[in-house]
Amino acid sequence: MDHAEVLAQFDRDMREGARPDGPGAVVEHAEGVVRQIGSEQGWNGVLWSQLSGLAEADVDAVITDQVRYFTGLGREFEWKLYGHDRPADLGGRLRGAGFTPEPEETLMIAECGELRLDAEPPEGIELRPVTDRAGVDLMVDVHEQAFGTDSSQLRHQLLAQLDADPDTVVAVVALAGDVPVSSARMELTPGAGFAGLWGGGTVPTWRGRGIYRALVAHRARIAADRGYRYLQVDASDQSRPILGRLGFVPLTTTTPYVYAPR
Template identity: 65%
Template sequence: MRPDEIRDLFDRELREHARPDGPGVRVERAGPVVRQVGGPDDWNGVVWSEPGLGAAGADAAITAQIAYWGGLGHAEFEWKLYSHDGPADLGERLRAGGFSAEPSETLLAAPVEALTALPGAEPPEGVELRPVTDAAGVELMALAHERAFGTDAGRLRHQVLTRLERAPDGFVALVALAGGEPVGSARMELYPGTGFAGLWGGGTVAEWRGRGLYRALVAHRARIAAERGYRFLQVDATDMSAPILVRLGFAALGTTTPYVYRAAR
C-alpha cells in the first residue's frame, strides 16, 4: 500500500472508529469529533474530526469540548491534531481557544513483516528483554522511562498497572535489563479488529544509546505483532527516534501535534 493509503486506513480504523485505549475509559462520537473520556490519570482528548469541518464548525466544536471537559472537572485534555486535518488553520483556532501546542511528532508506519527480521536486531550482549507482568516489573519499567526521558513516570505507572490488572491482553510492555538494572523500556498497544499495532514509549538510558537496543525493542515488538496477525506498526515519533525508524523501514505519513487545554486554577 502507498503511504497515503495507509494513512487513510489509519484515520478510519484508529481515529474515526477509535477503541478505548484501556479499561475505565470510553470513546464517544460527539457531533463532528470523536473523543476518549476517562479519569484524571487517563488520556482524555479528541482523536478525530470530520474531514469537511469548516471554520464555523471548528470553532463550535472547540467551544463544545472545552465546556464538556470543564463540566467533568478535568484539569486538562488534549486535541490531537494531524497535519492533514481540516480546516487548514485548525491549529490557530485551537490556540485562539486557549490551547497550547506541545512539540509535534512524525506519524510513521511500516509493514510488520518488514520489521520481524531486521539485521542486527538482537539485544546487545548482556541485555535481557523481559516482559512486564507484575508490579515489580512496572517499577523497573518506570525507572527506565524516567532515566531515559527525564520525566516523571507516575501516569505511566498508573496506566500500566491498570492494564495488567484489568486488560492484560491488549498491550505489551517490556523492560530491558543489564546486570539487573533497567536500561530501556517500551510498550505496544494492540488494536483488535484493525490492521494496526502502535509502538509507544521506546526509550534507552543515555549510556546505552547507539548500541542497537532501540532496534532490538522495535524488532521484538514486531515479531509479537506478526504472531498476533497485525499488518502495520504505527509510531508517533519524536525528532530523536524518527530518523532511526525511517532507517528501519518506516514511512512518514504526516505529523501530529498535541494541543492541550489546561483549565484556569
C-alpha cells in the same frame, strides 16, 4: 505501500473508529469529533475531527464545546492534531482557544512483512517482559530517566491494562544485569489492522548501542505473530532515523494540543 490508502485506513481504524485505550475509558462520538474520556490519571482528548467544510464560526463552536465538556469534568485534555486534518488553520484556532502545542512528531507506519526484524540486543542486555507490578516499577523508572517527566499516568495505565486485559498490551524492559536501562510498550487493539508502538526510551548513558532498535524489532515480531499487518509510531526527531532504517515510512505529522482548565 500505498501511502494515501494506508493513512486513510489508519484514520478509520485508530481515530474515527477508536476503541478505549484501557479499563474505565469511554470513547464517544460527539458532533464533529471522536473523543476519549478516561480517569483523572488516564488519557483524555480528541482523537479525530470532521470539520472540513464548516464555516469558521462553526469550527470555533466545536472547539469551544470540547473545552466546555472536558473543563466540566475537571480534566486536562489533548486535541491530537494530524498534519492532514482540516481545516488547514485548525492548529491556529486551537491556540486561539487556549491550547498549548507540544513538540511535533511524525506518524510513521511499517508493514510487518516488510520490516527488518533481525536486530538483537547488544551483548549483556536482557529483554524481559513486564507482567506484574515489579516490572511496571522498572519500566516507570526507565521512562522517568529517559524523558525527564513524571510517569504516574503510565504506571496507572499499565497496571490497569495488565490487570484487566493483558492481551492488549506488550511491555518490555531492557536490563543490564539488574539495572533497567531501556523500556517500551505496544498497544494491541482488537480488530484493528495497526499495532501501536509507544514509550520507547533509553537512559542517556546507554543510548547509541542499538537497544532501542532491538526493542522495536522485538515488538514487531510479536505483532506479526499475532496477525497485525501494520505498526504505527509517533516518532520524535531522535527516533525517526532509526525507524526509517528498519523500514518505517513517514505518512504525516502529529501534534498534541493540550488544554489545562484554569
